[in-house]
Amino acid sequence: MSLLEVRGLGKAFGGVKAVDGVGFSLEKGELLALIGPNGAGKSTTFNLVGGQLAPDSGSVRLAGHDIAGLSPRAIWRRGVGRTFQIAATFASLSVVENVQMALLSADHKVFASWRRAAGHRRDDALALLERVGMGRQADRPCSALAYGDVKRVELAMALAHAPQLLLMDEPTAGMAPAERLALMALTRALAKEREMGVLFTEHSMDVVFGQADRVLVLVRGQLLAEGRPEVIQRDPRVQQAYLGHGQILGKRRT
Ligand code: ADP
Ligand code: MG
DSSP: OOSEEEEEEEEEETTEEEEEEEEEEEOTTOEEEEEOSTTSSHHHHHHHHHTSSOOSEEEEEETTEEOTTOOHHHHHHTTEEEOOOOOGGGTTSBHHHHHHHHHHHHHHTSOOOHHHHTTSOHHHHHHHHHHTTOGGGTTSBGGGSOHHHHHHHHHHHHHTTOOSEEEEESTTTTOOHHHHHHHHHHHHHHHHHHTOEEEEEOSOHHHHHHHOSEEEEEETTEEEEEEOHHHHHHOHHHHHHTTTSOOSSSOOOO
8 A cells, every 4th residue: 555645636726727637656664756837736636635635536446445535634634734934923933942842742633832842842953954965053033044944954954753754845946956955855854764755846856966856747637757867868748748848858947
């Protein structure tokens, strides 16, 4: 049984079929990239899996249990994590306190208040920060961090709840190329050591083809191709789908 099995997934907005009969599976420890031109339906797919949207049709099975249409919180409780933007109110907290908040949420399975988080599992929070390369910045306020470092803290926060599946919709948006590669290489290492499945989307094709185990190509709501990076990279249909957006390799779309 796959960690995630999506079958016949569909979602329309008015007359637009944003996601149209999409099916794929994802294994434990696998880094699966979902790519495609802007408007292809990538974010909608993430939102259908994460519960921010309910599908019109299809099933989403996590370790054999159908989670389609459950609330984001219910899906999170079942072990689906998302990297998320640190809310403005947390910017004044230190890096380690943000991770402590995430640990408290994970332990109580509810949103935490920062007053209770201050004394909560500081050593575990520091260990998570160490793992994402942020140990030395633990006591700085989040507001003082470089953008790429905030992304690492977000990753540590997502890991606090030990997800089986991590959803990352454009986790490296706004980052410099070298930082993008480093963040996704770290994510890849974490996926392997924790046997955590990762579904991500990313504009840098260097990152996608260098880090993903497998690639799904979505165009106008439908899966155009699926396979290992080296196969997808050479697929003429995939090249064709990107015409007008520039070559699939080398160019970054925004
Ligand atoms: P991607 O993430 O691949 O760029 P999206 O999933 O955001 O694509 O969008 C897919 C299509 O669905 C687009 O045509 C977009 O305009 C439309 N869409 C997405 N979200 C909404 C929404 N909340 N309301 C109406 N249309 C939407
Ligand atoms: Mg999107």
